[in-house]
Amino acid sequence: xxxxxxxxxxxxxxxxxxxxxxxxxxxxxxxxxxxxxxxxxxxxxxxxxxxxxxxxxxxxxxxxxxxxxxxxxxxxxxxxxxxxxxxxxxxxxxxxxxxxxxxxxxxxxxxxxxxxxxxxxxxxxxxxxxxxxxxxxxxxxxxxxxxxxxxxxxxxxxxxxxxxxxxxxxxxxxxxxxxxxxxxxxxxxxxxxxxxxxxxxxxxxxxxxxxxxxxxxxxxxxxxxxxxxxxxxxxxxxxxxxxxxxxxxxxxxxxxxxxxxxxxxxxxxxxxxxxxxxxx
Amino acid sequence: xxxxxxxxxxxxxxxxxxxxxxxxxxxxxxxxxxxxxxxxxxxxxxxxxxxxxxxxxxxxxxxxxxxxxxxxxxxxxxxxxxxxxxxxxxxxxxxxxxxxxxxxxxxxxxxxxxxxxxxxxxxxxxxxxxxxxx
Numbered sequence: 001x002x003x004x005x006x007x008x009x010x011x012x013x014x015x016x017x018x019x020x021x022x023x024x025x026x027x028x029x030x031x032x033x034x035x036x037x038x039x040x041x042x043x044x045x046x047x048x049x050x051x052x053x054x055x056x057x058x059x060x061x062x063x064x065x066x067x068x069x070x071x072x073x074x075x076x077x078x079x080x081x082x083x084x085x086x087x088x089x090x091x092x093x094x095x096x097x098x099x100x101x102x103x104x105x106x107x108x109x110x111x112x113x114x115x116x117x118x119x120x121x122x123x124x125x126x127x128x129x130x131x132x133x134x135x136x137x138x139x140x141x142x143x144x145x146x147x148x149x150x151x152x153x154x155x156x157x158x159x160x161x162x163x164x165x166x167x168x169x170x171x172x173x174x175x176x177x178x179x180x181x182x183x184x185x186x187x188x189x190x191x192x193x194x195x196x197x198x199x200x201x202x203x204x205x206x207x208x209x210x211x212x213x214x215x216x217x218x219x220x221x222x223x224x225x226x227x228x229x230x231x232x233x234x235x236x237x238x239x240x241x242x243x244x245x246x247x248x249x250x251x252x253x254x255x256x257x258x259x260x261x262x263x264x265x266x267x268x269x270x271x272x273x274x275x276x277x278x279x280x
Numbered sequence: 281x282x283x284x285x286x287x288x289x290x291x292x293x294x295x296x297x298x299x300x301x302x303x304x305x306x307x308x309x310x311x312x313x314x315x316x317x318x319x320x321x322x323x324x325x326x327x328x329x330x331x332x333x334x335x336x337x338x339x340x341x342x343x344x345x346x347x348x349x350x351x352x353x354x355x356x357x358x359x360x361x362x363x364x365x366x367x368x369x370x371x372x373x374x375x376x377x378x379x380x381x382x383x384x385x386x387x388x389x390x391x392x393x394x395x396x397x398x399x400x401x402x403x404x405x406x407x408x409x410x411x412x413x414x
Contacts, residue, residue: 232404
């Protein structure tokens with residue numbers, strides 16, 4: 001049977017992708033950010049999964065315009081890196097595990113998550129930056145990737161509690177897939193940031209650190225942070241943290257924290273990153 | 281019985297200097313955003329750069345939105361329904377970084393803004409709520 005063995009959370013700042021693509025990792029500005037990912041780059045070598053279920057939000061690259069699904073799953077065999085206005089990132093094609101994606105879709109609907117299937121889309125920095133941070137710059141990504149998109153940009157956005165339940169439903173779906181697969185769930189985005197107006201550049205280190213403190217072993221109260229509270233405390237884009245909750249819920253009750261990292265700034269954003277191994 | 285909201289919807293407008301991207305704002309910005317997303321193709325970027333006004337006239341945007349694009353007035357574009365995830369495609373077409381685009385809406389110079397970020401970003405104290413001034 002398939003099983004979820006580990007989870008990773010990370011911010012997915014586009015400038016981090018550009019820094020990797022342009023070879024700036026050792027620059028004074030970027031070195032402290034990339035240092036925080038040295039652990040996971042080593043860890044993943046011994047813990048490369050068969051499939052990553054990668055939870056991210058599309059940034060007006062494939063969604064948000066004509067169709068705005070609350071939860072959606074990538075259902076193409078493969079996905080190209082999106083041209084977000086400066087050309088496609090030079091990264092490998094992202095290859096799906098279509099049978100597992102189909103099984104998850106079927107199970108999610110049984111579990112009352114009426115998920116949208118996307119037959120064609122390009123994937124933007126929200127998905128490709130986490131892959132680059134963890135796997136570096138390989139010729140091919142070393143595993144299959146199932147994109148799961150959450151609307152965190154256009155209100156009404158889903159609640160943290162709903163995202164938690166989605167994570168639980170993904171966990172139940174994976175556990176009932178008959179093939180022997182090692183699956184990881186990654187939650188991306190955050191931490192605090194706001195990208196417009198007189199509050200642009202907002203960073204709430206206290207909020208972010210508390211979120212990381214509680215996520216591993218006391219995540220209950222994080223489920224009930226309202227969308228309004230995210231806006232007030234963590235900026236308009238800080239709400240992306242609800243995607244970390246999908247990851248955490250998918251890992252089940254107990255986790256072992258292997259890594260935590262927090263750094264300000266990367267461009268406009270507070271960078272957060274954790275690595276968890278599932279205990280059960 | 282419908283489930284009750286955890287906070288009044290009006291509270292989304294109670295955050296200083298912030299336009300929460302609601303469904304209604306998204307509709308207001310729809311054709312502006314169609315234009316922004318068209319810039320995800322190199323050929324369209326070239327066509328736009330060659331004759332900006334003619335290119336904008338292909339979209340059902342308001343004249344005010346078109347003028348704000350020509351002026352690169354990102355603050356105005358946000359007032360007119362724009363969302364940064366779309367607008368950043370315009371900034372990228374101009375070769376402007378996301379940080380510069382964001383700082384352009386903040387009322388600070390790009391250098392001041394970059395310095396603030398290096399020093400830990402903008403503290404949320406006092407700018408959580410217009411009503412509560414906290």
